[in-house]
Amino acid sequence: MNLHEINEGLKLIENPEIGIRLMAQDNREAGDQAFREVNRLFHNLLASAKTLIEHTRIFMDKYYTGTSIHQAYSQKIRDDYANDELCRFIQDLRNYMLHQGLPHSEMSLSAQRDGYIETTISLDVEKLKLWSRWSPKSKQYLLKSGKKIKVSTITGEYGNKINALNEWLHTHLHKYHEHELDELKSMRDEYISKYGEA
Numbered sequence: 061m062n063l064h065e066i067n068e069g070l071k072l073i074e075n076p077e078i079g080i081r082l083m084a085q086d087n088r089e090a091g092d093q094a095f096r097e098v099n100r101l102f103h104n105l106l107a108s109a110k111t112l113i114e115h116t117r118i119f120m121d122k123y124y125t126g127t128s129i130h131q132a133y134s135q136k137i138r139d140d141y142a143n144d145e146l147c148r149f150i151q152d153l154r155n156y157m158l159h160q161g162l163p164h165s166e167m168s169l170s171a172q173r174d175g176y177i178e179t180t181i182s183l184d185v186e187k188l189k190l191w192s193r194w195s196p197k198s199k200q201y202l203l204k205s206g207k208k209i210k211v212s213t214i215t216g217e218y219g220n221k222i223n224a225l226n227e228w229l230h231t232h233l234h235k236y237h238e239h240e241l242d243e244l245k246s247m248r249d250e251y252i253s254k255y256g257e258a
Contacts, residue, residue: 062108063219066101070181070212073098073167079179083169095167098181102211103162106154112222113151116229129236136228141221145204148197150218156191163188165211182208 073079073094082091124130141147156163164184171177185205188194194202234241 062101062105063215063222066098066105066215067212067219069094069098069101070215074178074180074212076177076179079167080169080177083167083179091167095181098211099162099165102165102215103157105215106150106157109150109218110154127236129232132232133229136225141225143197144221145197145201146214146217147221148195149201150214152194152198155193156188159193160191181211183211183214185209 073082081087082094084091120130120133124133153163164187165181166184167179167181169177169179185202185207189202
């Protein structure tokens with residue numbers, strides 16, 4: 061839900077018709093309010109990222125320790141997430157936020173010669189680099205990011221990774237419990253044939 065909410069907020073700001081109005085001098089209050097709201101939603105996303113990781117790990121440890129699904133999940137995390145630059149950056153950015161405050165960001169408008177207009181909210185990479193506690197993977201991510209990182213780029217790419225993991229886990233849990241689910245379906249069908257829909 062945090063991911064959905066911030067992406068919806070960013071869509072509004074990155075719609076040039078709306079973004080230009082929000083950045084107009086006579087709409088300063090509305091623009092400031094939209095900017096604050098996206099920063100609040102970004103804070104919520106960063107805080108919830110670690111919560112989601114921990115809750116999923118605890119769930120898997122509590123119910124599936126010693127099983128093939130737990131081994132597959134642990135391997136998936138090691139292979140695709142533990143050393144991923146963006147995932148590491150999100151976790152470090154959460155720690156940055158706890159110790160330093162919200163990262164420096166700005167709402168900006170840029171126009172190209174071909175008439176293309178972009179309105180967005182970005183993080184200042186040079187200011188982020190001043191923090192001394194970035195992990196090596198986060199440093200690599202920052203080095204590749206240029207001078208600014210669009211918040212929508214971060215949330216879009218991270219959202220894709222988290223959604224892919226959720227889909228993978230759902231598919232594998234369903235397959236792991238296939239026998240029990242078939243049994244449950246048979247019991248339900250039998251109940252319906254005797255008593256009708258519940």
